[in-house]
Amino acid sequence: MRAVCWNGKNDIRVETVPDPEILNPRDAIVRVTSAAICGSDLHLYDGYIPTMQKGDILGHEFMGEVVEVGPAVKNLSVGDRVVVPFNIACGQCFFCQRELWSLCDNSNPNTWIAEKMMGHSPAGLYGYSHMTGGYAGGQAEYVRVPFADVNPLKVPDGMPDEQVLFLGDIFPTGYMAAENCDIRQGDTVAVWGCGPVAQFAIQSAWMLGAERVIAIDSVPERLLLAQTWGRAEVIDSDQVDSVLDTLNEMTGGMGPDCCIDAVGMEAHGHSVDALYDKAKQTLRMETDRPHALREAIMACRKGGTVSIPGVYGGFIDKVPMGAAFNKGLTLKMGQTHVHRYMRPLLERIQNGDVDPTRVITHRLPLDEAPQAYRTFRDKEDNCIKVVLRPDGNGHHLHRHHDGNGGVQGAV
Amino acid sequence: MRDDVNLNPSHQGTGSLEVHRTSDFDAEQEESNLAGKVGQAVMIVSGAALVAFAARRRSWSTLGAALAGAPLLYRGATGHWPTPQAVTQRVGASAPKPVEASVTIGKPAEELYTFWRNLENLPQFMKNLESVVNLGNGRSHWVAKSPLGFKVEWDAEIVEEREGHFLSWRSLPGAQVHNAGTVLFEPALGGRGTVVRVTLEFKPAGLGSAIGKILRPTTEQEVREDLRRFKNLMEAGEIPTTDGQPAGQRHLLSLRSPF
Numbered sequence: 001m002r003a004v005c006w007n008g009k010n011d012i013r014v015e016t017v018p019d020p021e022i023l024n025p026r027d028a029i030v031r032v033t034s035a036a037i038c039g040s041d042l043h044l045y046d047g048y049i050p051t052m053q054k055g056d057i058l059g060h061e062f063m064g065e066v067v068e069v070g071p072a073v074k075n076l077s078v079g080d081r082v083v084v085p086f087n088i089a090c091g092q093c094f095f096c097q098r099e100l101w102s103l104c105d106n107s108n109p110n111t112w113i114a115e116k117m118m119g120h121s122p123a124g125l126y127g128y129s130h131m132t133g134g135y136a137g138g139q140a141e142y143v144r145v146p147f148a149d150v151n152p153l154k155v156p157d158g159m160p161d162e163q164v165l166f167l168g169d170i171f172p173t174g175y176m177a178a179e180n181c182d183i184r185q186g187d188t189v190a191v192w193g194c195g196p197v198a199q200f201a202i203q204s205a206w207m208l209g210a211e212r213v214i215a216i217d218s219v220p221e222r223l224l225l226a227q228t229w230g231r232a233e234v235i236d237s238d239q240v241d242s243v244l245d246t247l248n249e250m251t252g253g254m255g256p257d258c259c260i261d262a263v264g265m266e267a268h269g270h271s272v273d274a275l276y277d278k279a280k281q282t283l284r285m286e287t288d289r290p291h292a293l294r295e296a297i298m299a300c301r302k303g304g305t306v307s308i309p310g311v312y313g314g315f316i317d318k319v320p321m322g323a324a325f326n327k328g329l330t331l332k333m334g335q336t337h338v339h340r341y342m343r344p345l346l347e348r349i350q351n352g353d354v355d356p357t358r359v360i361t362h363r364l365p366l367d368e369a370p371q372a373y374r375t376f377r378d379k380e381d382n383c384i385k386v387v388l389r390p391d392g393n394g395h396h397l398h399r400h401h402d403g404n405g406g407v408q409g410a411v
Numbered sequence: 412m413r414d415d416v417n418l419n420p421s422h423q424g425t426g427s428l429e430v431h432r433t434s435d436f437d438a439e440q441e442e443s444n445l446a447g448k449v450g451q452a453v454m455i456v457s458g459a460a461l462v463a464f465a466a467r468r469r470s471w472s473t474l475g476a477a478l479a480g481a482p483l484l485y486r487g488a489t490g491h492w493p494t495p496q497a498v499t500q501r502v503g504a505s506a507p508k509p510v511e512a513s514v515t516i517g518k519p520a521e522e523l524y525t526f527w528r529n530l531e532n533l534p535q536f537m538k539n540l541e542s543v544v545n546l547g548n549g550r551s552h553w554v555a556k557s558p559l560g561f562k563v564e565w566d567a568e569i570v571e572e573r574e575g576h577f578l579s580w581r582s583l584p585g586a587q588v589h590n591a592g593t594v595l596f597e598p599a600l601g602g603r604g605t606v607v608r609v610t611l612e613f614k615p616a617g618l619g620s621a622i623g624k625i626l627r628p629t630t631e632q633e634v635r636e637d638l639r640r641f642k643n644l645m646e647a648g649e650i651p652t653t654d655g656q657p658a659g660q661r662h663l664l665s666l667r668s669p670f
Contacts, residue, residue, distance in 0.1 A: 001657070003657065003659065005658070005659030005660070006659075007659070007660075013659065015659040015660060017657040017658060017659055018657040019657065020656055020657050021655060021656075023652055023653075023654070023655050023656065024649045024650075024651070024652065025648070025649055026647075026648065026649055053658075053661065053662070054659070054660065054661055054662045055658040055659035055660050055661040055662075056658060056659070057657065057658060057659065072648065072649075088651075090643075090646065090647035091647075092517070092646045092647055092648075093517060093646050093647070094515075094517055094603060094604075097517070105642065105646070106642065106643045106646055106647040106651060107647075107651050108651065109650075109651045109652055109653060111639055112632060112635075112636060112670055124651060133651065133653060134653050135653055135656070136653070136656045136657055136658065140657075144656055146651060147647070
């Protein structure tokens with residue numbers, strides 16, 4: 001089959017590899033019909049996630065059709081259409097039983113690496129380094145899905161791929177970020193970043209009762225989408241002297257009640273701290289660049305919540321812990337417990353509350369993945385979200401502007 | 412000097428070992444010049460290369476390389492040629508401490524005990540074991556894999572068992588590798604299942620297994636990995652794996668998990 005393989009920093013290749021096989025009784029094999037490139041895949045592309053190996057198959061946002069099931073999988077049949085969570089959970093351990101699916105104890109065969117780096121191991125992930133299991137990912141024609149009896153969500157008849165594809169990661173991730181804010185009546189939610197996860201966090205903040213949503217980014221088309229689709233007030237961080245001052249002014253000196261860092265470890269910025277991080281990260285003295293996180297902590301209202309869906313992989317410097325402590329902030333974070341949110345959010349989509357396809361700007365055949373990664377990383381061609389079609393049916397589709405100047409993908 | 416493996420009473424007299432080690436220490440002092448250090452490094456590297464070559468090929472034709480490499484490696488690492496006397500005394504003196512590890516498993520102690528007590532199940536999660544056959548009357552025959560492809564076999568007996576709670580076993584006299592183990596199953600706090608605590612002791616006997624000990628000590632990490640697999644099997648019904656999954660072109664020297 002054809003598969004998108006990591007070959008090193010900035011080196012993505014589509015290679016011909018063997019088809020996956022059932023390896024364990026609870027496995028299934030899925031023929032992938034759609035696979036997205038995630039913002040977190042860019043951390044791999046840029047070489048910032050340790051324990052990647054040349055030849056690793058990427059992709060953790062995918063869906064498709066079941067073509068084979070292991071002997072222990074009783075609830076799926078060949079031909080079922082499924083969307084698969086990016087984290088792999090056994091469904092039976094202490095963590096799965098408490099719906100902390102991304103912390104599953106039994107899905108990572110390489111716990112020893114994660115334990116050395118983090119004390120304990122999170123769940124296995126598709127296509128996201130050997131520290132989290134080294135599972136072959138779904139940017140391929142076929143993928144092996146472990147614990148297939150508890151992980152995939154069956155897609156109701158008649159729903160097109162693009163309506164449900166993002167239930168495997170970014171919609172639940174944005175939702176959990178907003179839920180972690182514990183939004184109360186009258187709350188203002190500020191979101192750093194206007195990428196796809198941020199867009200879903202904005203949608204979710206409204207669903208959970210936010211009074212006001214403010215989005216911060218410097219990429220025009222992303223700010224536009226946050227404005228049009230997300231109905232958010234926006235701050236272009238390149239156009240203001242200080243994001244902090246601007247937020248203070250907008251909130252009458254209080255600061256936002258909830259601050260969401262939907263940027264993570266590769267924050268861009270031109271401030272002194274951002275340049276410091278870039279230098280240290282380049283020299284491998286710091287693994288992550290936490291500019292957005294620092295700003296979120298500094299901006300947050302006293303007693304407020306900082307919620308972190310943006311990925312961090314290692315160590316960060318100069319985090320204003322004193323501010324977080326003395327302002328009595330709550331910090332919430334973690335890989336998304338996707339399984340918890342798939343069904344309720346599917347209902348939201350079915351009800352017409354949210355149209356997830358709004359973030360899609362590019363639909364490409366799998367073989368164009370190397371170009372797609374570059375375009376997405378460099379935010380060229382107004383790229384916000386790429387969906388790869390392994391069946392070759394994707395075509396380079398430039399964005400369509402709607403009447404309001406918003407970016408809308410065609411369904 | 413503490414002899415941590417108390418399986419064989421003859422190794423408990425530590426007085427003579429103290430004397431021997433003092434003279435070892437003097438000899439090491441003499442060698443601690445730069446040339447000696449370089450020489451030792453060369454011996455380690457060349458010895459390890461020969462052994463690694465043999466381990467990779469695993470054929471009779473490379474056995475010679477292994478036999479030539481191992482003493483070099485030993486000498487490089489310790490500063491002594493592995494004469495039979497030096498080996499037995501050193502192994503006795505520096506015998507590894509019992510390895511201890513524990514894990515919490517979300518299942519009742521009785522269920523875990525029952526699975527473990529059927530010793531023939533152990534190779535399902537103990538990676539270095541090839542098979543265990545129940546011989547009846549509390550006795551069993553164990554076959555383990557060594558990195559050079561040789562099999563190590565021994566007979567063992569159950570020493571003590573308290574149903575649903577505790578089990579201990581040890582190898583019978585004459586084993587190539589003296590070993591013993593205990594496993595304790597105790598209820599975890601808050602109804603979280605069972606805490607499983609394991610201790611394992613290994614003491615190779617004779618020259619051949621002394622080399623085995625140097626190359627392949629049983630580490631705490633290995634026991635922890637075995638216990639993780641036990642937990643995976645008991646809770647999830649299977650052990651997660653990626654062995655056999657597809658991948659693109661790997662590097663020639665692609666790393667594999669040692670566990």
